[in-house]
Amino acid sequence: GDSVTQMEGPVTLSEEAFLTINCTYTATGYPSLFWYVQYPGEGLQLLLKATKADDKGSNKGFEATYRKETTSFHLEKGSVQVSDSAVYFCALSERSYIPTFGRGTSLIVHP
């Protein structure tokens, strides 16, 4: 079945550091890929998405490129801020419509 694997957290960075959160997936077809973010005490928010190979999703300085050859969708940001501290979830959706989520990666950014 479909699955999503994310790097274990927490990821701890200083403000203005470069961020990469790795995400790889297993799917039988050509899924849509997503990154969601969950701030403390809140639900998940859609951060960005990509629907086909080589698409790049971007939002709020975050980017991720759909790499079919490596089945990856790594999240990157050039300069993180304290306000980016949150839990990030990689997810995919395929024919079944219901998203498959990774376990989440906690990001902690220090001033």
Add this chain to the structure above:
Amino acid sequence: KAGVTQTPRYLIKTRGQQVTLSCSPISGHRSVSWYQQTPGQGLQFLFEYFSETQRNKGNFPGRFSGRQFSNSRSEMNVSTLELGDSALYLCASSPDRSSYEQYFGPGTRLTVT
């Protein structure tokens, strides 16, 4: 547009009791999904409703049930609560079943004592 709302936000129940959680989707959204989030298991899919019909169901016991009303509002019910049911219950809505994007509410924090 107002976002997804969930009520109540916090709930404390005793083992053996039952609980009903409510979700109001974004206006115009017809699909509603429910998830259970725990530190140990992460985000687990409970069920999805569209046009008042359950379309998908996750791997949860029959104690977990739900329904959707004609205005797309949804409720989920958990009967005979167990300690392990303590979790954050998240509701998400989508415009229809062709869109894979989901819009989440803030969740209901259920504590079972």
